[in-house]
Amino acid sequence: MPQSRKPIWSSNVALLAAALGGLSAGVLLYLVGGRGSAEFVWGFATLPVLLSLLVQIITSLRRGDAGLDIIAALSMAAALAFGEPLAANVVALMYAGGQFLENYAERRARHEMTALLGRVARTAMKHDGDGLREVAIETIEPGDRLLIRQGEVLPVDGTIASDSAVIDTSALTGESLPVTILRDGEALSGTTAVEKPFDLVALRPAADSAYAGIVRLVEMAQASKAPSVRLADRYALWFLAFTLLLSGGAWIWTGDPIRALAVLVVATPCPLILAAPVAIIAGISRAAKMGVLVKGGDALEALARARVAVLDKTGTLTHGHAELRDIWAAPGFEADEVLRLAASLDQASAHVMATALIDAARARDLRLSTPTDIQEQAGSGLVGSVDGRAVAVGGTNFARDQVRRDGRIAKPVFPGSTATIDVVVDGTLAGVLVLSDPLRDDAETVIQRLRKAGIDRIVLATGDRAAVARPLVAQLKLDELKADLSPQAKVDVVMAARAIGPVMMVGDGVNDSPALAVADVGVAMGARGAAASSQSADIVLMVDRLDRLADAIGIAHRSRRIALQSVLAGIGLSVVAMLFAALGYLQPLQGALLQEVIDVAVILNALRALRA
Known part of the structure; x- marks a missing residue:
């Protein structure tokens, strides 16, 4: 059964109503002695479901898809042909009910996303x-x-x-x-x-x-492929072949076509194969509640299979914005005064580094003065007057030009810093402001959880300098560092990692988009990340929290495990029932009722994925 085959909600209701209404009306007629009328009603009520199913099967076969729906169609058609309309009606009810449940489950999953739109x-x-x-x-x-x-x-x-x-x-x-x-x-x-x-x-x-960005992500997810995934279809061809061989063999061996019909009826696992989508959709729904937008069942499965994680640094493992980490003050200067003068001057700049300095000064309750005589050299630095003192802030080369020969002072090296800003006061190097992009508070815990979840290798892939990223790799105990990467180089890192196993790429910037697209599963930090990365990704973290990635992997593992349990248990029980039917121990109607019990059991098992 292909993913794209899903009747619309109203069609599901109509088919279910026809099958259930026909079954009920037929039972009433049978009880009052109208057996012929009852059989006619049962057969007539089966036809809408059968015809709808045939249209879907033909459409699927044209695309080269073959699923277990073929067995359902064969069992209904054979039951009508061999004079077993009640069994046909029960199979039709089972199939229509399964379609109804699948559509309902998917609507519930989408509700977790569309609830955002109403806010x-x-x-x-x-x-x-x-x-x-x-x-x-x-x-x-x-x-x-x-x-x-x-x-x-x-x-x-x-x-x-x-x-x-x-x-x-x-x-x-x-x-x-x-x-x-x-x-x-x-x-x-x-x-x-x-x-x-x-x-x-x-x-x-x-x-x-x-x-607004989250709403756009939700709308994009709604327009993407349906989240229903049918794990049972992976076993469809051999199960279909086994069913036809066993059914035909029972007929040839006994000469009784009813034996063949009983095998087909017992083999009808229509609601059974919905157990896998129910588990997957339940996982998608739970992830959405936690602020993780999964764009389809395939993405959830891929997340569960991932064995290699390629992580961006800025905005993923770190907060993505600079913060003041340290102040080095030259002899004769106080650290707070160096910061106050630099932040006062930077009030005239819109640079992100200036914002970091102003925030740091305010956090220390420093009084900022109004700068005058400001001159800015874009991308290099700023000069001006603060409280009657000539102040310059900028990179090393810019500051060197502002320092008098007698104001030159040797400064230390600051390994692991994102950037340093030199502060020159009255022609003398007054100090250095050390900035860094701080590691997320939960980064170490998340890395540990990723390893426990089955991620065998974790690679840090960043466009930053190796000197900046190396301390972070050591602190988090990552397996490999790839630094100074262009967007294409990040793609190459992802492709090379596939030799080890399925790859999960996590990033937030525009430069991460190509790598997110080529990974087996791309995860975007969508709360603050670039729109391009969210569009390229299979999964979007709608909240600015890295720990939700580990939560999503846990949900994916559990949902996939429950889905596989449901599929394998359901097909296994069906095979056992088919053997009993082939040996003559089950009549078609008994087989249909038994199959209904099997289907209910595995669907109830699949619903365990809804629980935390």
């Missing part, structure tokens, strides 16, 4: 002069001050402009408890205010906010 705010209360004005979120611009009332969904990403705010982040992170964010802390769109109102200063337009 998009449409308007917001904006401070306008001395009052408030309701505005459409499309008109909100960075810097606008908004009032967020209790129970409202934050329309844009922003910083808290009140003393504090209590936020429910469960829609994005899955965390059950609200979090308290203090003044100047960042709050993401899509979260909910749960206590007193507060003011929010917009950081970016609604279309560029975190929640």
Whole structure:
């Protein structure tokens, strides 16, 4: 049964109603003595299901797909031909019910994703002069001050402009408890205010906010291939051949066509083979609840099979933004004063490094002064006056040009730093600000969990310098480092790793997109990562938490294990029942009822994947 074969929801309901209604009406007619009428009703109720199934089989065969649906069609057709309409009706009910359950399970899985779409705010209360004005979120611009009332969904990403705010982040992170964010802390769109109102200063337009990006990912996933995966189809050809041989052999051996019919009926595993999709879809649903968007059952299976992990560094193992790690102050200068002068000057710059310095100075409660006489050399550095002192900040080459000959001072080496910023005051090297991209707090734990989950080799693939990445490799005990990589070089790393086993690539930037696309399963850090990487990936972490990757792998392993258990147990029980039917111990109607019991048992087993 191919993945793409799924009747629409209304068709499933109609087929189920026809089969169930016909069975019920036939039973009533039989009880009042109308056996002929009952058999006619049972046969008539089977036809819509049989015809629908035949159309699907023909469509599948044209694509070269052959599944176990053929056995269901043969058993219904043979039951009608051999005068066993009740057995045919029971098989039709079993098949239609299975289709209904599959569609219902998939709708439930998609509900976990589409529930996000209903949380998009449409308007917001904006401070306008001395009052408030309701505005459409499309008109909100960075810097606008908004009032967020209790129970409202934050329309844009922003910083808290009140003393504090209590936020429910469960829609994005899955965390059950609200979090308290203090003044100047960042709050993401899509979260909910749960206590007193507060003011929010917009950081970016609604279309560029975190929640809008998540909504786009959800819509893209809905447009992608259906998440239903039929593991049973991998065994379809041999099972179909075995069924036909056993059925035909029983007929030839005994001369009784009813024996052949009984084998076909018992072999009809239509709801049985839905057990695998139920387990896979349940896994996708659980992952979605945790903020992990899986774009299909194939992706979940690939995640479970992965044996090699190729990890990007910036934004994946690290937070993806620079932070002040250390300050080296030259003789005659204090560390805090070096930072204060540099941060004061950098207020005139929009560079990301400048933001890191300003944040670090504010965290230390340093008083920043207004700079004057500012001159910026793009990409190199900045000069100006702070409190009457000539200050320059920038890279080593830029700073060297600002230092007088008598102001030159030997400075130490800072291994493992992402960047260093020299600070020159009045022509003398005053100090060096050391920046680094900090490792995620949960990175070490996640690496350990990946190994326990069956990842045999972990490779760090980064565009950064080897000197920056090497300390991180040692700290996390990774197996291999590939540094100074171009996007094409990352692709080569993924392709080479396939010699060891299926490869999982994890990244967040545009430069990771080609590698995500060629990996057996690509995982994008979608909460803050580039849209291109999310589009190329099979799985998107919608929350900015690396530990959810380990959770997703655990879900994938369990769902696939339960799916395989259900398929193998179901087919095994069916084979045993088929042998009994071939030996004459089961009549067609008994076989249909027995197969129903088998199907229910394996589907109930598959539903275990819904539990944590």
